[in-house]
Amino acid sequence: MIPVYAVVTILKYTPAIEVISKWMTPLMGYLGLPGEAIMALISGYFLNIYAALAVITSLDLSPRAVTILGTMLGLSHSLLIETAIIKQLKIKTTLLVVLRISLSLIAGFLLNILL
Numbered sequence: 001m002i003p004v005y006a007v008v009t010i011l012k013y014t015p016a017i018e019v020i021s022k023w024m025t026p027l028m029g030y031l032g033l034p035g036e037a038i039m040a041l042i043s044g045y046f047l048n049i050y051a052a053l054a055v056i057t058s059l060d061l062s063p064r065a066v067t068i069l070g071t072m073l074g075l076s077h078s079l080l081i082e083t084a085i086i087k088q089l090k091i092k093t094t095l096l097v098v099l100r101i102s103l104s105l106i107a108g109f110l111l112n113i114l115l
Contacts, residue, residue: 008058008059012058020035020038021034021035021036021038022035023035024038031068031105031108031109032065032068032108032111033065033069033112034059034061034065037061037069039059040073041072041073043055044078046079048081049074052069052073064115067111068108068111068112071107071108072105072108073104075100075103075104076101076103079097079101
């Protein structure tokens with residue numbers, strides 16, 4: 001968890017997060033999240049939820065944003081690891097990944113409206 005936190009903290013002082021943030025702001029706006037929250041989503045989706053937590057703590061997010069982000073990550077986290085496990089069960093992994101990410105985004109959108 002410390003290395004992810006350190007990387008994100010260092011990236012905050014470079015133009016990288018600003019560029020990514022500006023690029024993702026329109027999508028993240030529908031979810032009620034700032035553009036830099038994409039770093040937490042990507043970390044949670046592809047690494048694990050603890051990496052996402054490290055990113056979240058390094059960002060200045062409101063409790064509302066953390067609630068939305070936490071719900072989204074709860075629905076769709078550790079996709080690479082869980083997909084590898086599910087693949088051995090002979091389940092269609094592509095459909096499952098698309099479904100989990102879609103449900104995560106829908107939940108974020110609905111929470112943005114409700115909260």
